Amino acid sequence: MKDYIQHDPWKIIEQGFHKEDNRISESIFSIGNGKMGQRGNFEEHYSGDSMPGNYVAGVYYPDKTRVGWWKNGYPEYFAKVLNAASWIGLDVHVNGERLDLHTAEILDFRRELDMREGWLKRTFKARLLNGNIVEVEALRFLSIADDECGALRYSVKAVNFSGDIEVKSFLNGDVVNEDSNYDEQFWVEIAKSVEGNAGVIVSETKKTAYQVAIGMKFEIFKNDELQDLDYANEALKMYVSGSSKLDVVEGDQIVVYKYACNVSSRYYAADQLLEKAEEAVNRAHSIGFDNMLEDQAKAWADKWQHSDIVVEGDDAAQQGIRFNIFHLNQTYTGEDARLNIGPKGFTGEKYGGVTYWDTEAYCVPFYLCTAPQEVTRKLLIYRHNQLGRAIENAEKLGFDKGAALYPMVTMNGEECHNEWEITFEEIHRNGAIAYAIFNYIRHTDDKEYLAEYGLEVLMGISRFWAQRVNWSEGLEKYVMLGVTGPNEFDNNVDNNWYTSYIAMWCLKYTEESLAYVKENHPKRYEEIVQNASFDASAEVAKWREIREKMYLGYDEKRNIFIQADGFFNKEQILVKDLDPKHLPLVHHWSWDRILRSNFIKQADVLQGLYMFEEEFDLETLKSNYDFYEPRTVHESSLSPCVHSIIAAKLGDEDRAYEFYLRTSRLDLDDYNSDTKDGLHITSMAGTWMSVVEGFGGKRVVDGQLTLSPMLPKQWKSYSFKVSFKGNTILVKVTDSGVEVTHEEGQGLQIKLYDEEINIKANTSIVVHR
Structure with a gap:
């Protein structure tokens, strides 16, 4: 450092x-x-x-x-x-x-x-x-x-x-x-x-x-x-x-x-x-x-x-978040739907400067709330334009009938990554793309996107999941074999919980999207179904069966989801018990030793709990966080932000702030000894998420914007803006309360600390704590 x-x-x-x-x-x-x-x-x-x-x-x-x-x-x-x-x-x-x-x-x-x-x-x-x-x-x-x-x-x-x-x-x-x-x-x-x-x-x-x-x-x-x-x-x-x-x-x-x-x-x-x-x-x-x-x-x-976050009382934190926002804004402007966001942006050669799943999982939330709607729409159109290549990628691996596997790494839609445990097995990237469509629509109400572009992408992804699972006679369940989840220290495993869960979610969301387009855009629906040779009755029935019978590892004693089969065959050691001279592991351990350890590179089960938080109770969130975080070495730039957001949700202010500072100053302070290779542009969006979704408690639940801000003790105040369904609001959090100011749009109803609040255009509301 x-x-x-x-x-x-x-x-x-x-x-x-x-x-x-x-x-x-x-x-x-x-x-x-x-x-x-x-x-x-x-x-x-x-x-x-x-x-x-x-x-x-x-x-x-x-x-x-x-x-x-x-x-x-x-x-x-x-x-x-x-x-x-x-x-x-x-x-x-x-x-x-x-x-x-x-x-x-x-x-x-x-x-x-x-x-x-x-x-x-x-x-x-x-x-x-x-x-x-x-x-x-x-x-x-x-x-x-x-x-x-x-x-x-x-x-x-x-x-x-x-x-x-x-x-x-x-x-x-x-x-x-x-x-x-x-x-x-x-x-x-x-x-x-x-x-x-x-x-x-x-x-x-x-x-x-x-x-x-x-x-x-x-x-x-x-x-x-x-x-x-x-x-x-x-x-x-x-x-x-x-x-x-x-x-x-x-x-x-x-x-x-x-x-x-x-x-x-x-x-x-x-x-x-x-x-x-x-x-x-x-x-x-x-x-x-x-x-x-x-x-x-x-x-x-x-x-x-539109995008500034103002922090009072903590120059290190203020500098960190602005540094991240600055590089995001100078890397991608949304002017050209043929462009995307490379993990290093314009700052270095590592990772080739090409597109990863980072865009949909981390960058989309930032641009959704800080830039014109069209900017995020073009990021999604980028993937739609490459659907044909995604189908070709799947065909190369033996899939058929329009199944689409989006590439782990790409410039033109064709897979160009060649580490087998990632290229062939880190298939959760498909789920991130589907989730970004869902995330875009719930923030913008642009449901026309489904009919115009999104449904075709979702169908290709769901067809892939339907062929990728296997029926296990022993478990009498569908299983997902030979995958690598977000934790790349756990390769070629069976039943990675996050991958299986997001596959189930994709199948459900695609079914809902089909119903919406069929009802509201019947002509376009028929065109899509015909072009894809889609047997709606048979294929959707199969998707439902897979969802109902998918195997998900669960440990009742610990009340946790099991990251993957065999995880408890590994010796359970906590990061705090490691001699610091071994860290980072990727610089000091052989790959063989890493693969046999229980250490986690980045949020895996917790990535799923972050994305689908509203589907789980607080006790489940806490038990999984308390189990997995102490085993996580955070050697991916994408890791600290997710942990910061979940820690804030659980009321663990110290850990939330610690992870925030790590993600915001990851490059400025060279936490992982790799800034020389270029900056971590896509994880910079995670820094924004750790403030707005972490400390600010920003969520979208049942189509409604919700906020539950907390104020880190290191700060006097902070403020951020959020664009939502044609409205822009400014949220300022102080030790006395929260002030919400409506700046653009017609007004909207939000939930603040579980209280319904109607904010009229160009007005402010103060809620004291």
Whole structure:
């Protein structure tokens, strides 16, 4: 665990350069705008340890699978969002010596991410090997007001010398992915041009043939005066630059303004990319740096207006939640239904930057309550558009008749994950997708979605469950064999409770959805049934039989659901009894030892109890929590938030707060020693859930919004907003009570601490505790 990021409500601050943690900082200080992202790499050359990263949404490469032993059903590739051409590059030479903070003496250093306005600034003072001292300030952002563009301002001051400063601004497409399976370079050059202070590179991905044009235009000022310079241009392999040398005397300041863009063949015809890149950088240049920065601040103000959570009295907690909300908002904007949310977003290469079940289980609740309805709808449409591929995925594993298995990992709907215990067995992801449809409709009342898109997805998923179960003659029950639940430390088990339970729920919800569409959209119902060759009477009858006769492990003595068959064959050891030197287990134990242990990676049974809480009494919730949490090592980023929410429900304020702080500062404090690989974007949505659903007690029960807030003793107050069925309310919790203010919509009836409250439009209600 690290502790070098200063606590501040609106900023992420690194004071002093922590060279040994530079990759961690590069992840933490990443910026993005939904279309592209950039790790917190330096603009100038850095010869120390670094992982360059510039990413373009939706552009990927199918990196050929690398496994020791091929198994039928393995995908042929792992899709990867690629490290793309760098736009931030500047080479600075001071009296002939290259500026490099790895070799220079750093006299002062500060890195600062302003989350309120969406920009990254770095200032430092350094003495080069030649004795020359420079002061540098670099500020950059990726515009969410114009999501094709970014800009930076880079100033260099001559502190103790006269002579010359040479500045070279460049674009570099000669880049690699560190996680390439075969050390392959994924890009080829299509075209490039450079003239004076402007340049463009067009690159194409191998195999997938996506083309991306990156463009730049820059200008140089000296002591606030624009310089009329001759630029020396260079064009190398996938590289263009423009450079100029300026004479300086002690105290002079050189300032570079650089405007850049990324445009891709996902949005324009390939033969238009050069032209579109030039248009974009010229547009940015004409608007100007200061005006672009002002537009950026306004656009971020709008996002914070809808999604901010305000915590009073605890800067660490406040910084943590805003850091999570900031990265969620700059990773996905809902502008394009072809895009989704990778576990690392635009901050690193791990997990390929592709779609997991995290989106439906964790991110959907955040966007449902903080963004326009259309944003979540597009996340669901993304899955509907890939239904055909999900059916193909199931067919590859031997299923038929329209059964759909959504992939564990995907870019285009095709499975591209190749760890057998996950690819073939972690099938609960199907349930998360069905649950997201249910969750969306109960929050929005958009039941038209069922007829238009949702029912077809639900039918494919339910057909899969109906074929995936087996009839056990011994138990006289349906069983679910050879699965991996959310706890990936328990592979290839039978009757994982969570997987079986969510399968039962899916069958029931699909039956209800069929009835709704048949009654309210009969023409569309007939179309769907006919296209799917669906025998409603026979198939629904089979679903009912499976639900009624599904085996679910239960231990009467402990009043707990058994995570999976054989769980009690494992030696029962609690995490508190482990020597801390063994943690994290994944870094210190063999996989064999982990699999034979009772330790749990993340919420498994408790994941199901969180999602279906209203179907269980408080005693059942408590007994399962008290049993499973002490055996959980929380080595998944998705784990602390679920435990925080359940602890809050049980009134265990200390544990709820402990898990909240862990999930909110997971990356800032590098809890799991893996922030260097990129941030945990999808689990950041879980941080929002731990406040709103945990401390705020927000639920939807029988179609009604309910709240039962608690106030952690570490906080003076907190507030959050929730959008629900066309209404937006602001909830503020203090030690004296709860104030609910209606901000948008026609008004609604909610339940607050089990009391029915009718909130009229534009009014406030205070309930004292």
